[in-house]
Amino acid sequence: MGAAGGYLRSVAMFRLQGSKVLAVEMTGDAVKAKNGSMVAYDGQMAFKKLSGGGEGIRGMVTRRITGEQMTVMEVRGQGTCWFADRASEINLVGLQGDKLYVESSNLLATDAGLRTGTTFTGLRGASQGNGLFTTTVEGHGQAAITSDGPAVVLRVSPQFPLSVDPGAYIAHQGNLRQSFQSGVTFRTLMGEGGGEAFQIRFEGDGLVYVQPSERNTIAGDV
Amino acid sequence: MTFQELNSKMVEATVAPGQRLFSQRGAMLAYRGEVSFTPNMSGGQGGIMSMIGRRVANEATPLMTVEGSGTVLFGHGGHHVQVINLAGDTLYVEADRLLAFEGTLEQGTMFMGSQGGVMGMVRGQVTGQGLFTTTLKGHGAVAVMAHGGVIELPITPQRPVHVDPQAYVAHHGDVRNKLSTALGWRDMVGRGSGEAFQLELSGNGAVYVQASEEKL
Numbered sequence A: 001m002g003a004a005g006g007y008l009r010s011v012a013m014f015r016l017q018g019s020k021v022l023a024v025e026m027t028g029d030a031v032k033a034k035n036g037s038m039v040a041y042d043g044q045m046a047f048k049k050l051s052g053g054g055e056g057i058r059g060m061v062t063r064r065i066t067g068e069q070m071t072v073m074e075v076r077g078q079g080t081c082w083f084a085d086r087a088s089e090i091n092l093v094g095l096q097g098d099k100l101y102v103e104s105s106n107l108l109a110t111d112a113g114l115r116t117g118t119t120f121t122g123l124r125g126a127s128q129g130n131g132l133f134t135t136t137v138e139g140h141g142q143a144a145i146t147s148d149g150p151a152v153v154l155r156v157s158p159q160f161p162l163s164v165d166p167g168a169y170i171a172h173q174g175n176l177r178q179s180f181q182s183g184v185t186f187r188t189l190m191g192e193g194g195g196e197a198f199q200i201r202f203e204g205d206g207l208v209y210v211q212p213s214e215r216n217t218i219a220g221d222v
Numbered sequence B: 001m002t003f004q005e006l007n008s009k010m011v012e013a014t015v016a017p018g019q020r021l022f023s024q025r026g027a028m029l030a031y032r033g034e035v036s037f038t039p040n041m042s043g044g045q046g047g048i049m050s051m052i053g054r055r056v057a058n059e060a061t062p063l064m065t066v067e068g069s070g071t072v073l074f075g076h077g078g079h080h081v082q083v084i085n086l087a088g089d090t091l092y093v094e095a096d097r098l099l100a101f102e103g104t105l106e107q108g109t110m111f112m113g114s115q116g117g118v119m120g121m122v123r124g125q126v127t128g129q130g131l132f133t134t135t136l137k138g139h140g141a142v143a144v145m146a147h148g149g150v151i152e153l154p155i156t157p158q159r160p161v162h163v164d165p166q167a168y169v170a171h172h173g174d175v176r177n178k179l180s181t182a183l184g185w186r187d188m189v190g191r192g193s194g195e196a197f198q199l200e201l202s203g204n205g206a207v208y209v210q211a212s213e214e215k216l
Helices: A002-006 A056-066 A123-128 B048-057 B117-127
Strands: A013-017 A021-034 A038-050 A072-083 A089-102 A107-111 A115-120 A133-147 A152-156 A162-164 A169-182 A198-210 B003-007 B010-015 B021-024 B028-040 B063-074 B080-093 B098-102 B106-111 B132-146 B150-155 B161-163 B168-181 B197-210
Touching: A013 A089, A021 A038, A021 A089, A038 B197, A133 A169, A152 A162, B003 B080, B010 B021, B010 B028, B010 B080, B010 B098, B063 B098, B080 B197, B132 B168, B132 B197, B150 B161, B150 B168
Parallel strands: none
Antiparallel strands: A013 A021, A021 A072, A021 A107, A038 A072, A038 B161, A089 A133, A089 A169, A107 A133, A115 A133, A152 A198, A162 A198, A169 A198, B003 B010, B010 B063, B021 B063, B021 B098, B028 B063, B080 B132, B080 B168, B098 B132, B106 B132, B150 B197, B161 B197, B168 B197
16 A cells, blocks of 8 residues: 555555554655544654635635535644544545545545545435535545445446446546436325335446445435 | 453453452343352452542442352353453553453552653543552453454553544553643644543553554
């Protein structure tokens, strides 16, 4: 895992300690992490809140408007810093120039070198109960995302598109097109639905992260 | 080994005649053999004086004595359980995190102020631990509860460890702890990073940290 970032510059090393604690080794560099998610550290560390997600004024305004606010802090120092968030499982994602789409609430930590932004997701976002926008992470480095229960990574290839329950979706990366699928029929309207009225359909080439638990969504009720 | 971890949330304890166990009241899940559970008015070891001590210190969790011969399963509230073996050193832990411990351990209460003076008392207040904490000393095993998984971080004189007070579970060994503040003007104006208070642990020993900022 270290080789992934090693050739670039001195990047923070992400390592999982158990499945719920993220250990990051730093040598003077910085990582961005969810506010208050530090559980322990040794060495010297400084914590600074990045207002509005740390994307400058423009990012801050976009985040406010889109409701994809995340309170992020910058951790800089030397030593090891451990992060955890409400005992949720942590997954490491390595990025080599590609883009990771993730809900801001599921993003735990990223390399400071990664850029974060927001994109419009359309109807999919609304069905997930997460609003119409999602967070993107882009660049070279590692990111840690959280999931409720151990996440599975599902591969999508052109021959094998994938449909995912909006409540169980946490993130995706790669060159994927997503569309919104609805299986609303007469029965659903009569209140006899199977509880799976909506799905997100992924087509193309990439990876989708799915958690073994479902958030409360509008779609889950019908 | 008295305690055996069956999975991350349950431990199996072996009880033999003449060996007592203490456990949190109501934490028994199942047992095999002839085992008796006696609620323990004094809330642990020692006489009337230590009982009064614990009451005053608000460290009196209802405990029960487990005696007999057989095996007992313990678990509570779906919390993760960590077994810590003590070899002569002292474990500092909040009483409500104690799931079960061997009768060979000597139980006591410690005044926070005796470690770190006024700052120690402030620390107790800030971390929600109160002014007192429970100590267990001697040779034996302790089962401690935590929300989420637990990691053990070694503390050496060269490597002091800073811990988020809410994620702190317990520590053992010859460890000094103090509350370090990183309060800046940002915290005053509500722009803090959420990491304004930390426990600084230095010396020789280990600290147990849970993967969550939630209390039990």
